[in-house]
Amino acid sequence: MNLFGSIQRGLPLLSALPKQWKIVILDIKDCFFSIPLCHQDRPRFAFTIPALNHMEPDKRFQWKVLPQGMANSPTMCQLFVKAALEPVRQYFPSLLLLHYMDDILLCHKDMMLLQKSYSFLIKMLNQWGLQIAAEKVQISEVGSFLGTIIFPDKILPQKLEIRRDHLHTLNDFQKLLGSINWLRPFLKISSAELKPLFDILKGDSHISSPRALTPAANKALQVVENALQNAQLQRIEESQPFNLCVFKTAQLPTAVLWQDGPLLWIHPNASLARVIDWYPNAVAQLALHGLKAAVTHFGRDPKLLIVPYTATQVQVLAATSDDWAVLVTSFSGQIDNHYPRHPILQFALNQAIVFPQVTAKNPLPEGIIVYTDGSKTGVGAYVTNNKIVSKQYNETSPQIVECLVVLEVLKAFPGPLNIVSDSSYVVNAVNLLEAAGVIKSSSKVTDIFQKIQAVLLHRRFPVYITHVRAHSGLPGPISRGNDLADQATRVVAAALSSQVDAARNFHKQFHVTAETLRHSLCIDQKGG
Structure with missing residues (x-):
């Protein structure tokens, strides 16, 4: 059987x-039996009931009718109706x-x-041989349709x-979060508030693996329950324009299609694709998602796109970010940063502006x-x-070691600072971290990135970091400077390696304890 697949990509808004x-x-x-x-x-759907x-x-x-349980039956039902x-x-x-x-709504x-x-x-x-359920017909000002x-x-x-x-x-938590996710278009709950619940899904992948409600997750459920008390969307005023507002909520932005009230709340994906999610890019991506939702559900673009950045900042972002360049060129309306005055929208206006303040784009002459x-x-x-x-770290990844070195440098030099690194990974990470919304927790460098971000957010003076190719052989x-740093890591590593080799040979010959080895060969406790 060739599977038809879904022909209706979602529920109508x-x-x-x-x-x-x-x-x-x-x-x-x-419906199926009609x-x-x-x-x-019909012979292809024959079956046998054995005699006792x-x-x-x-x-x-x-x-003789559409079989229930057949993979293509739902699609064939939709096509028939x-x-x-x-x-x-x-x-x-x-x-x-x-x-x-089999649900139908008429509106005029x-x-x-x-x-x-x-x-x-x-x-x-x-x-077409179809009958309506007379007892389920609703002709009134208030009606129930598709769970709303x-x-x-x-x-x-x-x-x-x-x-x-x-x-x-x-399985229990997956079902609960599936229900909450279905309701999110009605809810002004940011992704950060639900993160403790999403985190419970991580770990053992077996469907029956045990899970427990953490205090943070329980608090998130209380937030959901409170939001449900007042959850509602406005029906659109056909003759009036509507706007798309993107808010600077904690960790990740939140958006809403707005027309004197929420038409649709829009949230970013809870699963991060990158280790570091740069906040301005997350704003642009959510705005693009919102523009697509506006055309999908209402057939037109919003009049205004309201973002948490000034016109000058939008110009800078459009010149330096692919996501912002696509957003600015694809939206024909006006981009603004003045939000509607409404109590519902005050929840995000007290958050700090997430825009690079310390990370410089050009070298600092005074740094x-x-x-x-x-x-x-290491x-x-x-x-x-x-x-x-130089310093010895308990790491074997050059990128992680260099991240730790950059962290040391940021702490040691609080004034204007230029950093030159031969690791493009580290340079790109540091340039993103000041305005990063979420750092993927499953990454080994998460803790280091969070520390670098904290140092950047507390700096008074700017820092510029750039990449240089290692071992280029160029003059200047x-x-x-890069060669000196590279040679320093090799010299220290060689010295440490010599001590370790000597200790191994000494132990092989005399079978002494680790304490005796340290005293005999003058190895400090960390080196031993």
Whole structure:
């Protein structure tokens, strides 16, 4: 069997229903069992029921209607109902007709036209052998559709009961977070507030592996419960424009499509693709996501894109960031930084502006120059004014060692500072860290990056870091400074290696204790 796959990429957004338009909601009765299979296909869906104790021949049957449980049945159901509804869409072009599986919603501002379209729809369904469930028809100002409650001016999610006594395994938490994620378009909860819950999903991948609700996760659930009390989306005012607002919430931004109230809350992906997520890029990516959502659900762009950056900062970002360049060139409207005055939107306005303040883009003429290097032997070194400082670290990755050296340099030189490194990995990381929103916790360098970020955020004077190719053989002070730092790591490593080799030979010959080795060969405790 060739799988059809999904032909409807998601649920319709009900806040796209114009405000005060009338609605009719109905449900197709026994939809699967009302869709006949072609006669030539029925033998392909034959099955046998064995006779008890072989007392008679086995009974053989075949499906005459769409079988439940077949992989393609949901898709075939959608296609069949879609074909039945097509004449209704063509005959009433101004009618909003929402169809998802066997659920149908009709919406129009004229009640008489709505009643005509409803009668015509019943007729079309009957011609295709489909019947509506009369007891489930809703013709009123308030109705329930696809798990939400529709009012004339707003949309409310159905209440989610969060039971903590059932949360014991990975599967339990996965289901809970799936329900919360389904409700997030209604909720102004930032990703940082839900992070303790997302963290519970990490670890043992077995579906029944044990999990426990941490104090931080319990606090996050309380935030969800409080948000659910007031969760709602506004139905759109068809004749008025709407805006896209991106807020500088903690760690990752949060966005909303806004028209005198929230039309849709938009959140970034909880799973990070990079170790360091640069906050300005996260803002641009979420803005692009919001623009796509606006066109997908409302068929038009927002009038304003409101971001937490001034016009000058937007120009700088567009010139230095690919994400911002794409955003600025793809959005034809106005980019602003003045948010609507509304109590709902005050939750993010007290956060600090996340924009590079200390990390410079150009060399600092008044700054001291420091050359850094790290080796796989764990030796790191930095050079300034031909003075060499080296240190042994308990690491074997050159990148991690150089990160530790840069951290030492940032602490040792609080004034204007130029750092020259032959590790592009370290240079790129330091340039991102000041304005990084989230640092991926699963990375080995997370702790070091967090310390570098903390030092950068507390610096008063700027720092510039740049990359130089190692062992280039070029003349001049930059190559010479890098060579000095590189040689320093090799000399210290060689000295340490000689001590270690001597200790091994001494121990092999005399079988002495580690304490005796240290005293005999003058090795400090760290070297031993």
